[in-house]
Amino acid sequence: MSGKYLVTGGAGYVGSVVAQHLLEAGHEVVVLDNLSTGFREGVPAGASFIEGDIRDAAKWLDPSYDAVLHFAAFSQVGESVVKPEKYWDNNVGGTMALLGAMREAEVRKLVFSSTAATYGEPVSTPITETDPTAPTSPYGASKLAVDHMITGEAAAHGLGAVSLRYFNVAGAYGACGERHDPESHLIPLVLQVAQGRREAISVFGDDYPTPDGTCIRDYIHVADLAEAHLLALDAATAGEHLICNLGNGNGFSVREVIETVRQVTGHPIPEVVAPRRGGDPAVLVASAATARERLGWNPSRADLAGIVADAWEFTQNIAREQ
Ligand SMILES: NC(=O)c1ccc[n+]([C@@H]2O[C@H](COP(=O)([O-])OP(=O)(O)OC[C@H]3O[C@@H](n4cnc5c(N)ncnc54)[C@H](O)[C@@H]3O)[C@@H](O)[C@H]2O)c1
């Protein structure tokens, strides 16, 4: 059955890919985005667009919506350390206003973009949803606060909610891909080196307790991630807040990522070792058993070379358009 969905942050990377998947599944999509980090041209054709802030969501929400998919947030870990107030204001304050607007409009279903950053330094690998949450950045803390807020909203007011804790999102889906400005994520930065837009990639620390000394992450294709959102809409149950990790369960080191980019692009990628980046855990790998069991999620694009190849194609297309 087709539905009508409000996608906050749908002009950004992940939100635009999920909006595109919703449209392809025959749903009606309204994107609400203030374009603070997103791009008007990133909103998929076929979606309606409201340029506005989630704090004003009450202006637009009404009972005709079946659910909200909430991506709008600031998400730079490093920036959150130096400007924590910006993160509490937008991520927590903004979401509080959004939840109030949903209550008023009687929209009783939510899918929320949470993050691996809610766990902080893991106590064991792979990370499960019942592991301790001790975020090492205000960004992670703001997302954890929202998760707690949603738990209360479900218990007190019957919201049906799913928080999806993404690990490292990567890759692209057709015309939708990653174009943060400034870019801070590893794969798009290495691709910029391949394009000749940067001289070298900095490896943030090669003295971690990992086989090659560099940090290990669990990279998940954005299209696999998008599919989980559609399944989460079906799984959301009134009065329940379900939390699911989304990752492949495979870890790749920074050096393995760089080597994969060399192989996929055929370009040499000079690398320089730089100091560790504050707040980076050595290893972050997900157990996504809950998503598999509760959502019926079955990611099919775990191959790192395939993820990088899709991101490379998108990066080259953007460069041709500019
Ligand atoms: N990219 C990742 O690896 C990753 C990992 C874990 C979690 N997440 C979460 O996923 C979500 C999407 O991340 P992304 O990488 O697509 O980021 P993004 O910056 O590309 O997208 C965020 C979008 O939200 C919009 N926005 C921000 N504040 C807003 C507000 N107050 N009102 C309306 N619109 C607003 C921005 O303009 C942007 O279009 C975020 O919540 C982020 O915390 C991302």
Ligand SMILES: O=c1ccn([C@@H]2O[C@H](COP(=O)(O)OP(=O)(O)O[C@H]3O[C@H](CO)[C@H](O)[C@H](O)[C@H]3O)[C@@H](O)[C@H]2O)c(=O)[nH]1
């Ligand atoms: O120029 C760079 C950029 C990154 N890295 C390293 O590459 C790895 C991946 O870094 P990213 O910035 O691509 O991703 P993060 O793991 O820091 O962050 C991601 O996962 C986090 C969870 O911890 C949050 O969810 C966040 O939103 C999401 O982008 C890290 O070890 C980082 O130190 C480098 O060595 N050089």
